[in-house]
Amino acid sequence: MTLVLKLDAEHPQLEVIEQAASIIRNGGLVAFPTETVYGLGADAMNKQAVQRIFEAKGRPADNPLIVHVCDRAMLDLVADQVSARAEALIAAFWPGPLTLVLKRRHLVAKSVSAGLSTVAVRMPRSQSALELIRRAATPIAAPSANRSGRPSPTTAAHVARDLDGRIDMILDGGGTNIGIESTVLDLTSEPPVILRPGWVTREQLMDAIGQVELAEAGEELKRSPGTRHKHYSPRARVLLVELNSSASIHQICSDLLKEGPVGFIGHTRVAIDNSVFSAIVLKDRAEDYARSIYSALRELDERGASVIVVEGISDQGEGAAVMDRLRRAASEAQ
Ligand code: TXA
Numbered sequence: 001m002t003l004v005l006k007l008d009a010e011h012p013q014l015e016v017i018e019q020a021a022s023i024i025r026n027g028g029l030v031a032f033p034t035e036t037v038y039g040l041g042a043d044a045m046n047k048q049a050v051q052r053i054f055e056a057k058g059r060p061a062d063n064p065l066i067v068h069v070c071d072r073a074m075l076d077l078v079a080d081q082v083s084a085r086a087e088a089l090i091a092a093f094w095p096g097p098l099t100l101v102l103k104r105r106h107l108v109a110k111s112v113s114a115g116l117s118t119v120a121v122r123m124p125r126s127q128s129a130l131e132l133i134r135r136a137a138t139p140i141a142a143p144s145a146n147r148s149g150r151p152s153p154t155t156a157a158h159v160a161r162d163l164d165g166r167i168d169m170i171l172d173g174g175g176t177n178i179g180i181e182s183t184v185l186d187l188t189s190e191p192p193v194i195l196r197p198g199w200v201t202r203e204q205l206m207d208a209i210g211q212v213e214l215a216e217a218g219e220e221l222k223r224s225p226g227t228r229h230k231h232y233s234p235r236a237r238v239l240l241v242e243l244n245s246s247a248s249i250h251q252i253c254s255d256l257l258k259e260g261p262v263g264f265i266g267h268t269r270v271a272i273d274n275s276v277f278s279a280i281v282l283k284d285r286a287e288d289y290a291r292s293i294y295s296a297l298r299e300l301d302e303r304g305a306s307v308i309v310v311e312g313i314s315d316q317g318e319g320a321a322v323m324d325r326l327r328r329a330a331s332e333a334q
């Protein structure tokens with residue numbers, strides 16, 4: 001059994017965080033809340049510790065990890081050639097949900113970057129995460145704390161469901177605030193490229209530094225190897241109905257019920273009187289979708305749905321990140 005310790009958002013219990021930090025310093029694994037999703041942390045400078053992350057998650061070795069730092073000085077331990085553009089982004093968005101891909105320094109365990117010459121770094125906003133890194137006194141490599149391929153965890157219970165017995169400790173800080181992962185921006189290319197859309201939008205990035213591109217499918221695969229693997233998926237098949245689709249959600253759900261239990265997540269009320277139909281209704285806003293989508297997918301899995309119908313939202317602003325995750329969850333790629 002993995003030790004689960006509660007954190008109080010108002011009063012960060014320093015002795016709890018100290019216990020977690022000592023596990024990290026000794027090469028162990030601690031899951032902790034950030035403002036986006038829960039991360040599975042290990043000392044980024046310790047090769048064996050980093051290896052344990054890949055084992056616990058069942059993560060393919062070619063999918064690099066994000067390194068978390070607590071201040072600007074710690075960034076210099078992991079990255080080289082921090083440009084004026086990077087500094088402008090750091091000033092505007094850190095601490096926060098923006099990950100920067102920079103030139104890697106060799107102190108960082110090579111496996112963190114899956115052999116690439118770059119390293120992805122972010123400074124999380126959550127006070128307990130910052131305190132954990134500060135007390136561990138080392139940069140913390142942390143992918144999302146789910147089994148590889150599953151929806152990212154937004155509560156400690158989600159982490160326990162996937163990783164209980166496989167990691168040393170879970171810090172339980174309640175539900176995460178944003179609910180989907182950070183924006184990943186590659187600053188080693190000209191112009192910079194968004195490898196993974198997130199809560200910091202392309203428009204916000206362009207306001208800060210000018211032209212920023214969105215990765216195209218082929219290019220994205222080359223530069224962010226992790227994106228090739230199946231992602232964000234519950235056990236049930238996910239069927240995404242895009243916002244501009246003319247299909248009737250009610251009809252789709254009714255037809256699928258002939259084949260087995262159906263789950264529905266969306267902003268339209270679908271009233272179907274059938275004991276194997278379960279609906280989770282969300283507000284039609286990116287913020288609400290982001291905060292609830294992963295837990296809703298997990299919840300409908302638990303209720304035994306064999307297919308989950310998800311109603312899409314607009315791709316505008318933060319909606320782009322939500323729709324990116326939903327399209328991946330619905331894709332058949334392995
Ligand atoms: O919000 C977040 O980013 C959360 C919290 C815990 O910080 N972390 C997270 O990590 O989502 P993970 O491992 O689930 O996703 C990391 C993403 C992957 O798509 C990976 O391919 C990409 O970042 N990545 C990491 N290092 C990279 C690098 N050097 N070059 C390109 N992409 C990289």
Ligand code: MG
Nearest residue numbers: 143144145152
């Ligand atoms: Mg992940």
